[in-house]
Amino acid sequence: MKLNHGRFRSLRRQLAALLAIMLLCGVVPAAVPLAAERIDAAPSAKEEPPQSWLLKWSDPAQAAELRGTLVIRRQAEAAVDVVRPAEASADVEAWLRRLRSTPGVEYVHPNGRVHALELSAAQQADDSPPAEAAAGEASALAAAAAPKVAASDPELAKQSYLKQIGALAAWKTVREQTALTIAIVDTGIDLDHPDLKKNLVPGINLIDTDMPPEDNNGHGTSVAGVIAASGNNGIGVSGILWKAKLMPIKALDHNGDGTEQDLGEAILYAVRKQAKIVVLSVGLYRYSPYMQDIVNYAESKGVLLVAAAGNDGQSLEGMAVVKYPAAYSTVLAVGGVKADNSPDLRSNPGTELDLSAAWNVYTTAVGGSYKKEEGTSMAAPQVAAAAALIWASYPKLKTYQVRELLRQTTRNIGQSGFDNRTGYGLLQIDKALSTPVNADGFEPNDTRGTAALLPLNKQISAVLNTGKDIDWYTVEAPYDGKLTMKYQSLTESGAAIPPIRLLHYVNGVQKNTYTTKLASGNAEFTVKKGTQKIGVQFMNSDNGARQPYLLDSSFIMKPDAYESNDQTYEAFALSPRSQTVVGNFHQKADRDWYAITFKQSGTLRLTLEGNTARIDPGLAIQRAGQSLRTYDEESEGQAEISPILTVTPGKYYIRVHNAISSEASPVIGQYTLKINYVPKYDDPNEPNNQYYEGLSIRSGTEYVGVIDSSTDVDWFQLRLTKASQIDLQVFNVPSGKVMQVIAYDKKQQQLFAQKTGSTGKLEVKNKRLPAGVYYFKLTANEPFDKQYYRFKVTVKNAVSGAAAMTEQQLPVSEAGGDEARRMFGMEDPALESRGGPFTKERLLVQ
Numbered sequence: 001m002k003l004n005h006g007r008f009r010s011l012r013r014q015l016a017a018l019l020a021i022m023l024l025c026g027v028v029p030a031a032v033p034l035a036a037e038r039i040d041a042a043p044s045a046k047e048e049p050p051q052s053w054l055l056k057w058s059d060p061a062q063a064a065e066l067r068g069t070l071v072i073r074r075q076a077e078a079a080v081d082v083v084r085p086a087e088a089s090a091d092v093e094a095w096l097r098r099l100r101s102t103p104g105v106e107y108v109h110p111n112g113r114v115h116a117l118e119l120s121a122a123q124q125a126d127d128s129p130p131a132e133a134a135a136g137e138a139s140a141l142a143a144a145a146a147p148k149v150a151a152s153d154p155e156l157a158k159q160s161y162l163k164q165i166g167a168l169a170a171w172k173t174v175r176e177q178t179a180l181t182i183a184i185v186d187t188g189i190d191l192d193h194p195d196l197k198k199n200l201v202p203g204i205n206l207i208d209t210d211m212p213p214e215d216n217n218g219h220g221t222s223v224a225g226v227i228a229a230s231g232n233n234g235i236g237v238s239g240i241l242w243k244a245k246l247m248p249i250k251a252l253d254h255n256g257d258g259t260e261q262d263l264g265e266a267i268l269y270a271v272r273k274q275a276k277i278v279v280l281s282v283g284l285y286r287y288s289p290y291m292q293d294i295v296n297y298a299e300s301k302g303v304l305l306v307a308a309a310g311n312d313g314q315s316l317e318g319m320a321v322v323k324y325p326a327a328y329s330t331v332l333a334v335g336g337v338k339a340d341n342s343p344d345l346r347s348n349p350g351t352e353l354d355l356s357a358a359w360n361v362y363t364t365a366v367g368g369s370y371k372k373e374e375g376t377s378m379a380a381p382q383v384a385a386a387a388a389l390i391w392a393s394y395p396k397l398k399t400y401q402v403r404e405l406l407r408q409t410t411r412n413i414g415q416s417g418f419d420n421r422t423g424y425g426l427l428q429i430d431k432a433l434s435t436p437v438n439a440d441g442f443e444p445n446d447t448r449g450t451a452a453l454l455p456l457n458k459q460i461s462a463v464l465n466t467g468k469d470i471d472w473y474t475v476e477a478p479y480d481g482k483l484t485m486k487y488q489s490l491t492e493s494g495a496a497i498p499p500i501r502l503l504h505y506v507n508g509v510q511k512n513t514y515t516t517k518l519a520s521g522n523a524e525f526t527v528k529k530g531t532q533k534i535g536v537q538f539m540n541s542d543n544g545a546r547q548p549y550l551l552d553s554s555f556i557m558k559p560d561a562y563e564s565n566d567q568t569y570e571a572f573a574l575s576p577r578s579q580t581v582v583g584n585f586h587q588k589a590d591r592d593w594y595a596i597t598f599k600q601s602g603t604l605r606l607t608l609e610g611n612t613a614r615i616d617p618g619l620a621i622q623r624a625g626q627s628l629r630t631y632d633e634e635s636e637g638q639a640e641i642s643p644i645l646t647v648t649p650g651k652y653y654i655r656v657h658n659a660i661s662s663e664a665s666p667v668i669g670q671y672t673l674k675i676n677y678v679p680k681y682d683d684p685n686e687p688n689n690q691y692y693e694g695l696s697i698r699s700g701t702e703y704v705g706v707i708d709s710s711t712d713v714d715w716f717q718l719r720l721t722k723a724s725q726i727d728l729q730v731f732n733v734p735s736g737k738v739m740q741v742i743a744y745d746k747k748q749q750q751l752f753a754q755k756t757g758s759t760g761k762l763e764v765k766n767k768r769l770p771a772g773v774y775y776f777k778l779t780a781n782e783p784f785d786k787q788y789y790r791f792k793v794t795v796k797n798a799v800s801g802a803a804a805m806t807e808q809q810l811p812v813s814e815a816g817g818d819e820a821r822r823m824f825g826m827e828d829p830a831l832e833s834r835g836g837p838f839t840k841e842r843l844l845v846q
Helices: 005-024 034-041 092-100 131-144 219-228 260-272 289-300 376-393 399-408 429-434 802-806 817-823 829-833 840-845
Strands: 053-057 069-075 080-085 105-110 113-116 176-186 243-250 257-259 277-280 304-308 332-337 355-358 360-365 369-374 459-464 470-477 481-489 500-506 509-516 520-527 530-538 547-557 572-574 579-583 591-598 602-610 617-623 629-631 645-647 650-658 671-679 702-707 714-720 724-731 739-744 750-755 762-769 772-780 784-797
Touching: 053 092, 053 260, 053 289, 069 260, 080 092, 092 105, 105 289, 113 260, 176 219, 176 260, 176 376, 219 243, 219 360, 219 369, 219 376, 243 260, 257 260, 260 277, 260 289, 277 376, 289 304, 304 376, 304 399, 332 376, 355 376, 360 376, 369 376, 376 399, 376 429, 399 459, 459 470, 459 530, 470 481, 470 547, 481 500, 481 530, 500 520, 509 520, 520 530, 530 547, 591 671, 602 617, 602 650, 650 671, 702 714, 702 772, 714 784, 724 739, 739 762, 750 762, 772 784
Parallel strands: 176 243, 176 277, 277 304, 304 332, 332 355, 572 591
Antiparallel strands: 053 080, 053 105, 069 080, 113 257, 360 369, 459 547, 470 530, 481 520, 481 547, 500 509, 500 530, 579 671, 591 650, 602 645, 602 671, 617 629, 617 650, 702 784, 714 772, 724 762, 724 784, 739 750, 739 772
16 A cells, blocks of 8 residues: 555644644643653663674675675675674574674674763753743844844744754844755654754665655754755745755654664765765764764765763763764764753763753744654754854865864853853854854964864864974873874875874973874873973974865773783682772673682672763672573663672682673763671581580680571580589670570579670680580570671589688589589578579678
C-alpha cells in the first residue's frame, strides 16, 4: 500500500491540535513534560548493549574479508565498516580480540548510543519573565528594530532572547543566508510546519530510509525554528535567519536516541550534499575515535560543526563536563546563559566550551505549533545561525576564522577572557557582523607575563608576524601528565615552510623545547600539575615571512601509583583492611587490578566512583580460581556499589575500569575505590555449644571466642585434681554487649553466675573448689563476631584457716559438689528466705 504522506501529516496535525485541546481542558495531565516521557521510554545502554561495532582500516587498501564477520555497512570516506559477528552464538570477546589483532585494523569501537540533549522534568525551570516584563520586553523589541526591518511575526514579543544575543540589531545589516546549506542532525523536522517549510531543502531519514525525515519527537523542529523560522511572514515566530536552506537529517528516533554510526553517517551525508554548517544538539560523554575521524573529515572539507555542551551542570555538579561531539577541538561548543546574562548552572562547563547563547527560547513545535524550549540544544542553533550570517557578510572566511570571529566578538559575562562556565562569553551577532576577524586575537602576548590563556582540548588560530615575534600561552595542567601541543602551519600551498620552535617554561625556568621543520608537528611535554607557559617562535629570528598557524592542546594523565596492574598477574597487592585507593585511566582500555589476601573471614563492600561524567565506573571481583563477578548497574558517571560480600581466608582480585566503552580512551579525571572490610572472627573453640563439648582449659591460658548468633553458647571445662582456688576473668567484650558466666559442677548443678558490666569485663577471685570437673557456660545478650572476647581461669593452691573463712573458702571433701553448693548457700532454704544465696558480701557483714 502506498502511503499518502501529505494526508498523514495533515491527520497528525489534527491529532496534535486535539491533544492540545484535551490538555487545556484537563482531560490529559498537562503537567507531564514530553522530555520526561522520552527519558522514561528510552532504553538504557544496559538494556540494549551494542549490537554492532565500528571497524576502522588504517588504509582502505588493506580492507579485506574477515572470518566470522558480517559487514552491515561501509563508510568509504571514513574507511569504516559497521560490523557484527556472523553467528549470533559467537563468543563476542574472542571475536573482538581477533579483529583487533588483524593487520591493518586501526580500531574496533562499539557503535554506542547518542541522545538528543533534552531536559528532564527535574532539570526544567521556569526562566521566563512575568507577563508585565514580557509586555515591556515587547516594547523594547519594537523600539530596538528599525522600521524597515521590523518583523511582522505575531509571536516575536515572546522571543526576548533575540535582543539578548544581538539578533535584532544584526537584522539591520543582514537577515538571510541562502547561499549555503545548514544541516540539522536531529530527530527530523516537521516538514509541513507553516513557519519552516519554505526554508527546507531535501534531506534524509537514516532511521528509516524509506520514509521522509519527519520529526516524531519534536526536538529537531524546535532547533530548526531557532535557526530559520520564516521571518516577517506574519506567522508565528521569527528565526535568526528569515530565509535559509535547512537540511533535515533524521539520525535520532522518536525517543531522541541514535547510534554513533548514524551520527557519523549523518555528518558524512551533510558533507556529501555540500552543507556548510552542521548543527548537533546531541551528546554523550564518551570519546570516540570514530567520531574524531568524522569530525576531522568534515573540518578538512571546510564544514563547520556546532554542538551543544550538555544540560547536566547542576544535576552532576562537579562531575559535569562538556559532552561529545562538542568536546572535540574543532567543534564549536555552546553553553547556555539565562535571561539576566548569568550562566545557567544547568549548562555543562569545561575547557572545551567556546561561547554561550540564550538558554530559553520560544520556537516552532511539531504540528504547526509553537512552544517554549530551553537548554544548550537551543543555544547551539543560535550560534549556527550566527555563523551563517557571518558567511553572508564575509563569504571568503575559513571555518577556523569563523570560530575565531565568534569568540572574539562575544560579550564577556564571566571572568575576564575565557572561563569554564561561559567560554569566551555571550554570543553577540551584531558585533560579529560589524567586526573584521582579527588574525591573532590573543595579542599582545609577546612575553610570558602577558601570555594568553589556551584552554585544553581546543583549537585556536594565531600569527607569527615577524621573525622576532613570539606568542606565549598559559596552559593549566589539571594533573601530572603529558601535555601535547599540536602545531599546524597555515602556509599557502607551494610556499616555503619556516622551521618553528615550541618552548615549555614553568615558574620562569625553561623545561623543554620542540622543533619542527614540517607543516605540522606534535610537541609532547612532561608536566606537573599547575601552570605551564608555552611559547611559539621562528627558529630563525631573521625570518621575514608572516606565519599563520593553528594550535591545539591535549593532555594525558601520568599513570597512577599502582601501575602496571593491567592483568591479574600484575595485580597490585593491598593489605587486608579498609582503605581508599585513588587511581586513573591513563591509557586506552585501561584495566586496573588489585589483589587482597584475607587471613580472616569477614564482610566486604566495594564502592567505585569517578570525579568526571566521562568515567562510568565498572567494578568486578573474584576469588582466585573462581569466576569474575561484575557490577555495572548504574548510569554513566554514577558510583557502583557492590552488595555486602562474605569473604573467607584466601586471595581475591578486584578489577576497575571505565565501562563507558570496552575500549575506553584515556580520561582526564580520577576514580576512587573505597574498600570497606569488616573482619569476622571465627571461633577457634567450636564446636562447644554443649557442656559435653566444652573445651578443656589450662590454668593461666587465655582463650578467645565469639558469640556469632543469638543461640550461640560457649562451654569450657576445668579439671581439678585437688582442692584449689581459682581466679576467673572475662574481658575485651565489645561495647554495648553483656556477657554472662555460669559455673556448674559435673552434675550440671549451678555454682555461681556473674555478668560483665559497662566496662566489658568481669572478674571472680579466690573461689575455692574441691577436686572434680567443672563447667563454665558463656553467653551474651547479643551476638558479635567482629571482636574476640577473652577468657582465662587461673588455678592456685587452696588457702586454709581463718583467711579462707572470711573469703568464703571453706574446706570441702573431694567428692563434694553438694557440699560446695551448700557452702555457697545455693540449697539452704533458710538463706533463701532471708533474701538469697550466701554470698561473699553477706558473710562479711554478719
